[in-house]
Every structure is written in C-alpha cells, then in structure tokens.
Amino acid sequence: MVTLKDIAERLHISITTVSRALAGYSDVSPETIRLVRNTATEMGYVPNSIAQRLQKKVTDTIGVVVPYSAKGYGEPFFSELLAGIGKEASEQGLDLLVAYAKREKELSFYKKLIDGRRVDGFVISRTLCHDERIDYLSSIDFPFASFGMVENKQDFPFVEEDSDYAMACVVDHLAGKGHTRIACIAPPLSVMFSAVRLRAVRKHMELIGLSLPDEMVCIGSFDQKDGYVQAHKLLDLPHPPTAIICFNDSIAFGAINAGKERGLSIGTDLAITGFDDVPMAELYRPPLTTVRQPIADIGSLVTKLLIKAIQEKHPTYRAKADGIEKMQIILCPTLIIRESS
Amino acid sequence: MVTLKDIAERLHISITTVSRALAGYSDVSPETIRLVRNTATEMGYVPNSIAQRLQKKVTDTIGVVVPYSAKGYGEPFFSELLAGIGKEASEQGLDLLVAYAKREKELSFYKKLIDGRRVDGFVISRTLCHDERIDYLSSIDFPFASFGMVENKQDFPFVEEDSDYAMACVVDHLAGKGHTRIACIAPPLSVMFSAVRLRAVRKHMELIGLSLPDEMVCIGSFDQKDGYVQAHKLLDLPHPPTAIICFNDSIAFGAINAGKERGLSIGTDLAITGFDDVPMAELYRPPLTTVRQPIADIGSLVTKLLIKAIQEKHPTYRAKADGIEKMQIILCPTLIIRESS
DNA sequence: GTATACCTCTAAAATGTTTTGGGTTTTTCA
DNA sequence: TGAAAAACCCAAAACATTTTAGAGGTATAC
Incomplete structure (x- = not known):
C-alpha cells in the first residue's frame, strides 16, 4: 500500500x-x-482513511441503530428509510454504519458507538413521545437528526409529516363517502406518530360532527398480523365500524384480510385506509387507499439535516448540506385514493 | 475523553x-x-477504536454494498439479508458498513472501501454466473463470503440453497395436482440463482416426462410489476399454462394479481408458486405456496463464513466463527404448501 | 556463589495522516 | 541596493494505540 x-x-x-x-x-x-x-x-x-480520522478527530461516518425484536427483522419502513439514508451518505462520501440492536440494548449501542468515536452523528427514527435516545444525545450534545418529533422538546433537527393535514384528508374522504362509524387501528401511543395521528383523527372527526368512541380505537403493534387481529375485534363489536383508518400500511393489509375473511367487500362494505404508501400498497388487492410519505426521500432529507448539524461542530467537515436552511422540516403528505375505500 | x-x-x-x-x-x-x-x-x-485500528491494521468492520436502481430501493430480499448480517456482526462486536451504490458503480465502491482500508471483508449476495466482484476480490485475495455460488469457480466461501431439491419438490407438487402445462417466470439468467433454478426445473420436468417449451419460460426482472406483466404474457398464449413457477415471491404476487384480474381462481384454475417465503407470502390472498429460505438466518451464516475467512488472514481477529467448519454450505430448503397451488 | 530463569515493567518505535510554526529563497518596491 | 513582502517548503508534534526489545530485579538451581 x-x-x-x-x-x-x-x-x-x-x-x-x-x-x-x-x-x-x-x-x-x-x-x-x-x-x-x-x-x-x-x-x-x-x-488511509483511518489515519486521517485519527488526526482529524472525525470519522466521516454516520450511524443508524435499527431495533429488532425476536419475532421479525426488517419492517419495510426501516429498509426504505435505510436506503434513503445510505444513498445520501454514499453520495456525500460518508460511510453508513448500521447496528442492529435488541430494543432493550438500544441505548447502550448509541453509547458504545459514541465512546468508541465511531460515528459523527446519528439518524434516529420512529421517535417516542418521550424519547430517551434524544434526551441522551442532546444531553451530551452529540449531533443527530430524527424522523419524527417528540413531546417535550423542539430544538433539534427533525423531519416530520403534517399529520393534522393528512388525517383531515383521510377523515374528509371517508365522511364524504357517507361513513360515520369510523375506527382506528394504531401502534402503541407511546410512539409519537401514533399519538399524533390519533389526536389528529379525533380532532377532525369532532370538527365535522362525528364522534370517536373508545371502543373504536384499537391499540396494537406495527405489523400485518396485528392489523388482522385488531380488525376482527372491531368487526365483532355490536355496532362495527364501516371504515377503519390504519396507522400504517402493514396494519391495513392485515385489516383487509380480516374483512375479506368475513365476506365483506373491501371498498364498498368496509373502507380501509393505510399510511405510508409502501410499494406493496398499490399492488395489494384491493389496492390500498393510503397517505403517501416518500420514506426513502425522507431518509435522504434527515441525513442532510444531520450533516448540517455535524458541520456546526466541525466547520471543515467534508460533506456539505447545501440548500438546507431550516432545522425543522414539516412535509405535506398526499392522500392516494385507491379501491380499498 | x-x-x-x-x-x-x-x-x-x-x-x-x-x-x-x-x-x-x-x-x-x-x-x-x-x-x-x-x-x-x-x-x-x-x-479509541480508530487509534486501535490504525495500529492493528484491522478495521473490525465488515462491508455490504447494496445495489439500487433508479426505480426502487429496498427489495425485501436485501433488507432481510442485511438484518441477518447486521445481527451477527453486532453480536460479534463488528461494525457493519453499508454502502448503497448504483449498479454501474458497484465495483468501484468495493475498490474504494478496500483502498481506504475501511473494511476487513465483504458479504456478497445475489451472485451472477460470472461475477466480476468475486473475480476482483479473489484476484487481490481480499476476504469475502457470498450468498450464492458462481459458474466458474468453487474455491471460495459461500452459502447456497439446494435448488435441485427445491425445484424437484415444486415440480412434483404441481405434477401431483395434475398440472402438465407448467411455466416459469425468472429474473435474468445472468443471475446465478435464476439460471440454476431454471436448469433444475427443466431437469425434473424431463425426469417425470414433462416438457418445458421455450414459450413457457419468461425472463424478466425481480419485482412484482414484472411478475404481473410476464404472467399476462403467459396467459395470453394459445395454450396457456395451468401452473406458474415464479423464481421469487415478489414475482409470484404479481402473477397472482394478473391471474385474478382475468377472473381465474388462483389455486384451482391456476397454480402459482414462489420462492423465498418472505413474511408477506403467508399473508397474501391467497396465501402463497413457496420454498422457504430463511434469508435472515442465511445472512448470519454467511457472516460467520466471512469471519472465518478473515481469521485466516488475521489469526488474532477479535471475532471468532466458532462451530463453522466447512467453507461451502448447501442448505436444504423446504416447500411450504399454501392455497395458491 | 554464580548462572539461569522468571517476573514485572517500560522506553521507544511504529501505524499514516494533518497541523503548527517556522525557515529559506525569491520577488517587489522604494 | 536594501528592506519588506510574498512564495514555497519542511521538521516536528500530534492523534491514541500496540508491539518490540530489553531493563532491572528476585527467585531457583546447581
């Protein structure tokens, strides 16, 4: 060499x-x-990049910690996001370090990567209402950017979608089709996006004179299997809903299966909507009405925010986040109407 | 610090x-x-891991280059595999460096990561029959392990599934249901697994006295959209097939949609099988008959092979691949029969 | 009583780069 | 012609670690 x-x-x-x-x-x-x-x-x-890094005290590497549970790995959400982050990082000449951590060990992975000086910053996703990762990183002033905000803090770089607007669109769309008994299937409300979306749905239903009783709100997990289970629960009610708003697409796929299994015609007897517009949404039968969030593009955007945050610490940083002005970005999602509603 | x-x-x-x-x-x-x-x-x-690395001439990092095309990022295949690799790496205390490269720049990413001494070895997946990545890495004697073999070389570490056996099961299963006009939808035959699976199908069909005429073999891409297009082509034939063997699950989902669209009852009028058994396979309607390959587990296994390969260069390597004896592993997949056939 | 082995520790070199703080030569201008 | 300025270059330090080669002392063996 x-x-x-x-x-x-x-x-x-x-x-x-x-x-x-x-x-x-x-x-x-x-x-x-x-x-x-x-x-x-x-x-x-x-x-020799290692020698450079030792001298410059910079790693030219950004980190992502992907949580995994025993039952399954890659949700489509994470792989899409990762692809967006990775693409942006590669274009900027940065390395992307990915760690897969069990949920309970997640925070220790952040610490390990920081203490070993292995990354310059983190991309965080799927924030919790009170998020210890964000608390920790802010407390030691380590650069990060997140997809999703948190309840008690505003002064960090993040990308967020305008859930209020998105859910207003969904509710209006369903109400416009004559639905009055509308239900929700949501992941745990400790997850920021879940809490925010539920609040938005409730607010807009009340605004147009509909109510969202407690039995119409099912809290479960993130995946298809759970969507299936929760939908069955809803359809077992004495007055079952005629429309179900699912807080992500996987849940919606499960709900569609549950409805079909009961002989309901999805789109006419029972309307179902999702959230994210993963590639499968268009190709499922029936095609899923959903809210489009370009997750991979959001991954790139968050990465740009992170680069900007790192730059403020290291003015000579190699990667530049040109054209990024604000530190908080609220994206406007669009409702994609398909046959499931 | x-x-x-x-x-x-x-x-x-x-x-x-x-x-x-x-x-x-x-x-x-x-x-x-x-x-x-x-x-x-x-x-x-x-x-300080950087100082350690400079001195030890080892990075404790393994690399994966994920190719992406303009039209889409994360195929489920890659995200599953990545999760398996990442899990194993994290457990062994190794970092996982992921680069997202456009196809045409793929090889240059390998070179860049090697020259910058940023990884100790690579995990390669989806091998081509003649694979320039493998040619290159072997030529400079850089450690790697792959999921998939190649046509002209045998002396490197890889994990492969027993396609012959898998396809024999599929063909027998379909023939057992009385199908004689069986078609295939395959990704490009330059891809090793595609060529191997086609060969296996042909061999076993001939063995049991069936023929696989050219018009019954459609070559396309890897994704659902293409499965849809190719299936329509097959069903437009004067003597359309009554069973379609798809070389991965995404293709099969597309083929199912195409069949449904023509009013065919999938599973009775038209049998469709996939390959991989991605999580969605069980949850699709109808549930997909497919060949199970535990992709994430394979990711872990390939990583272990890689660690073993690295160890041979650096006897003091921190990670140890205990219990790994052979350098080539052929896995026996299992046929999962569901309603689509 | 001397040689040998052993135990514990250390100074210095090495890894490959960037930065600091000059140093030397040439050019410019009065 | 002399002084100041500009242009170009470099030795040494620094980054944080591991390894090499050996020093100094004590215990063991004959």
Missing part, C-alpha cells in the same frame, strides 16, 4: 508538502501540486 | 503497562491488572 511517505521519497520532497499538495493548499506551487498529484495517481495512492 | 495516557499518569505507571494490563497480558501482575482496570472503569475509559 502506497503512503505519503512513498510519494515524498520518490519526489525527494517532504511528506508535509505531499499532503498539502494533495489537499490543494495555496502555499504549494502549482507545479508541485501537479507533479504530486500525477505521481500519486500513477503510484495508485489512496489515503 | 480519557486516554491510556491519562490512566498512566494517574497511576504513575507507563502507558505500555496500562495497555497490557487492560489486554490481560501475563507479564503484568494480577494486582496491577486489577488496579488498572478499576481505575479505567472509574475514569470512564473507552478505547
């Missing part, structure tokens, strides 16, 4: 000059710069 | 001794070891 020293010896100049020539400092003559750069490429020089 | 030097100064001993005490060398007295370790934890010492 060829090093700066090798180049220096070959050209009979100092290592310093080689380093500065490659970096394009103005106190190196244009000739020398040209000469050094040519020899470097000719000799196949590639900087 | 506390360093070895800080500990050494506090205890009035040398940096060397601190280092060796923490590492548990036998030429440090038990007392000193105890003292040093206590002070280290008390002071909150965490080794």
Whole structure:
C-alpha cells in the first residue's frame, strides 16, 4: 500500500508538502501540486482513511441503530428509510454504519458507538413521545437528526409529516363517502406518530360532527398480523365500524384480510385506509387507499439535516448540506385514493 | 475523553503497562491488572477504536454494498439479508458498513472501501454466473463470503440453497395436482440463482416426462410489476399454462394479481408458486405456496463464513466463527404448501 | 556463589495522516 | 541596493494505540 511517505521519497520532497499538495493548499506551487498529484495517481495512492480520522478527530461516518425484536427483522419502513439514508451518505462520501440492536440494548449501542468515536452523528427514527435516545444525545450534545418529533422538546433537527393535514384528508374522504362509524387501528401511543395521528383523527372527526368512541380505537403493534387481529375485534363489536383508518400500511393489509375473511367487500362494505404508501400498497388487492410519505426521500432529507448539524461542530467537515436552511422540516403528505375505500 | 495516557499518569505507571494490563497480558501482575482496570472503569475509559485500528491494521468492520436502481430501493430480499448480517456482526462486536451504490458503480465502491482500508471483508449476495466482484476480490485475495455460488469457480466461501431439491419438490407438487402445462417466470439468467433454478426445473420436468417449451419460460426482472406483466404474457398464449413457477415471491404476487384480474381462481384454475417465503407470502390472498429460505438466518451464516475467512488472514481477529467448519454450505430448503397451488 | 530463569515493567518505535510554526529563497518596491 | 513582502517548503508534534526489545530485579538451581 502506497503512503505519503512513498510519494515524498520518490519526489525527494517532504511528506508535509505531499499532503498539502494533495489537499490543494495555496502555499504549494502549482507545479508541485501537479507533479504530486500525477505521481500519486500513477503510484495508485489512496489515503488511509483511518489515519486521517485519527488526526482529524472525525470519522466521516454516520450511524443508524435499527431495533429488532425476536419475532421479525426488517419492517419495510426501516429498509426504505435505510436506503434513503445510505444513498445520501454514499453520495456525500460518508460511510453508513448500521447496528442492529435488541430494543432493550438500544441505548447502550448509541453509547458504545459514541465512546468508541465511531460515528459523527446519528439518524434516529420512529421517535417516542418521550424519547430517551434524544434526551441522551442532546444531553451530551452529540449531533443527530430524527424522523419524527417528540413531546417535550423542539430544538433539534427533525423531519416530520403534517399529520393534522393528512388525517383531515383521510377523515374528509371517508365522511364524504357517507361513513360515520369510523375506527382506528394504531401502534402503541407511546410512539409519537401514533399519538399524533390519533389526536389528529379525533380532532377532525369532532370538527365535522362525528364522534370517536373508545371502543373504536384499537391499540396494537406495527405489523400485518396485528392489523388482522385488531380488525376482527372491531368487526365483532355490536355496532362495527364501516371504515377503519390504519396507522400504517402493514396494519391495513392485515385489516383487509380480516374483512375479506368475513365476506365483506373491501371498498364498498368496509373502507380501509393505510399510511405510508409502501410499494406493496398499490399492488395489494384491493389496492390500498393510503397517505403517501416518500420514506426513502425522507431518509435522504434527515441525513442532510444531520450533516448540517455535524458541520456546526466541525466547520471543515467534508460533506456539505447545501440548500438546507431550516432545522425543522414539516412535509405535506398526499392522500392516494385507491379501491380499498 | 480519557486516554491510556491519562490512566498512566494517574497511576504513575507507563502507558505500555496500562495497555497490557487492560489486554490481560501475563507479564503484568494480577494486582496491577486489577488496579488498572478499576481505575479505567472509574475514569470512564473507552478505547479509541480508530487509534486501535490504525495500529492493528484491522478495521473490525465488515462491508455490504447494496445495489439500487433508479426505480426502487429496498427489495425485501436485501433488507432481510442485511438484518441477518447486521445481527451477527453486532453480536460479534463488528461494525457493519453499508454502502448503497448504483449498479454501474458497484465495483468501484468495493475498490474504494478496500483502498481506504475501511473494511476487513465483504458479504456478497445475489451472485451472477460470472461475477466480476468475486473475480476482483479473489484476484487481490481480499476476504469475502457470498450468498450464492458462481459458474466458474468453487474455491471460495459461500452459502447456497439446494435448488435441485427445491425445484424437484415444486415440480412434483404441481405434477401431483395434475398440472402438465407448467411455466416459469425468472429474473435474468445472468443471475446465478435464476439460471440454476431454471436448469433444475427443466431437469425434473424431463425426469417425470414433462416438457418445458421455450414459450413457457419468461425472463424478466425481480419485482412484482414484472411478475404481473410476464404472467399476462403467459396467459395470453394459445395454450396457456395451468401452473406458474415464479423464481421469487415478489414475482409470484404479481402473477397472482394478473391471474385474478382475468377472473381465474388462483389455486384451482391456476397454480402459482414462489420462492423465498418472505413474511408477506403467508399473508397474501391467497396465501402463497413457496420454498422457504430463511434469508435472515442465511445472512448470519454467511457472516460467520466471512469471519472465518478473515481469521485466516488475521489469526488474532477479535471475532471468532466458532462451530463453522466447512467453507461451502448447501442448505436444504423446504416447500411450504399454501392455497395458491 | 554464580548462572539461569522468571517476573514485572517500560522506553521507544511504529501505524499514516494533518497541523503548527517556522525557515529559506525569491520577488517587489522604494 | 536594501528592506519588506510574498512564495514555497519542511521538521516536528500530534492523534491514541500496540508491539518490540530489553531493563532491572528476585527467585531457583546447581
């Protein structure tokens, strides 16, 4: 492996000059710069990134901790988000370090990566209303950006969707079809997006004169199986709903299956909506009415926010988040109406 | 941040001794070891992994390059595999570096990560019959392990499923239901698994006296949309098939949709089988008959193979692949019969 | 009583880079 | 012609660790 020293010896100049020539400092003559750069490429020089990192006290790496539970790994949500983050990182010349941690060990992974100086910052997703990751990272002033806000804190970089608007669209759409008994299937309300979406649904139903009684709100998990179970519960009620708002697409797929199993015609007898618009939504039968959130693009956006946050600590940071002004971004999602409603 | 030097100064001993005490060398007295370790934890010492890496010439990081095309990111296949790799890596104390590269830039990402000495080895997946990644890595003797073999080379670590057996099961199952006009929808045959599976299907059909004419073999892409298109093509034939073997689950979902659209009853009029058994397979309507490959577990297994390969270069490597003997592993998949056939 | 082995510790080198703080030569301008 | 300024270059320190090679002392063996 060829090093700066090798180049220096070959050209009979100092290592310093080689380093500065490659970096394009103005106190190196244009000739020398040209000469050094040519020899470097000719000799196949590639900087040793580890040595660079040791010296610069920067890792050029961003971290993502993906939680996993025993029952299953990759929810489509995380893989989409990861792809967006990874794409942006790769384009900016940053490495993406992914750690898979059991839920209960999650925070210790953040600590380990920070203490080992292995990442410059984190992308956080699926925030909780009170999120210990965010509390911890803010408390030690370590750079991060998140997809999702939290209940008690506002002064950190995040991307959030306008749930109020999204749910208003969904409720209006269903009410417009004549539905009055509308139910919800939600993940645990400790999860920020779940709490926010439920609040939004309730608010808009009341606004248009509908009520959302407690038995019409089912709290479960994130996945299809749970959507199936919760939908059956709802349909077992003495006055079952005619429309079910599911807080993500996986849940909605499960709910559709439950409805079908009871011989209901999804879209006419029973309306079902999702949230996210994962690729499968369009291709499911019937195709799912849902709220589009371009998750991969959001991943890129959060990454840009993170880069900006890191830059403020390291003004000479290699990656630049051009065109990013605000530290908090609220996206406006769109309702995609398909046959399930 | 506390360093070895800080500990050494506090205890009035040398940096060397601190280092060796923490590492548990036998030429440090038990007392000193105890003292040093206590002070280290008390002071909150965490080794600077970058400095360690520079010295040890090892990164404790494994790399995965995920290809993406313009139209879509995370196929379920990659996210499952990634989860398995990540889980294993995290358990072994290794970092997982994920790069997202456009197909045409894929090889250059490998080179970049190697030249920048950023990973100790790679996990490769979805091999091609002639795979330039494998050619390159073997040629420079850089450690890797793959999910999938290649046509012209046998002496590298890989995990492969027994396609011959799997396809024999599928063909027997369909033939047992009385199907004689059986078709295939396959990804490009330059992809190793696609070529191998097609060969296996053909072989077993001939073995039981059936033929697989050319018009019954559709070559397309990997995704649902393509499955849909190809299935329509097959059903447009003068003598359409009564069973379609899809070479992965996504393709099968698309084929099911195409069949439904024509008013065919999937499972009775038209049998459809998939491959992989992704979580959605069980939950699709109708549930998909498919070949189970535990992709996440395979990810872990390939990672273990990789660790073993790295160990052979660095006998002192931190991660150990215990219980891994062979360098090539052929897994026996199982046919999961559901309602789609 | 001397040689040997052993136990415990350490100074210095090495890893490959960037930065600091000059140093030397050449150019510019009065 | 002399002084100041500019242009170009470099030695050494620093980053935090591990390894090498050996020092100094005590215990063991003959």
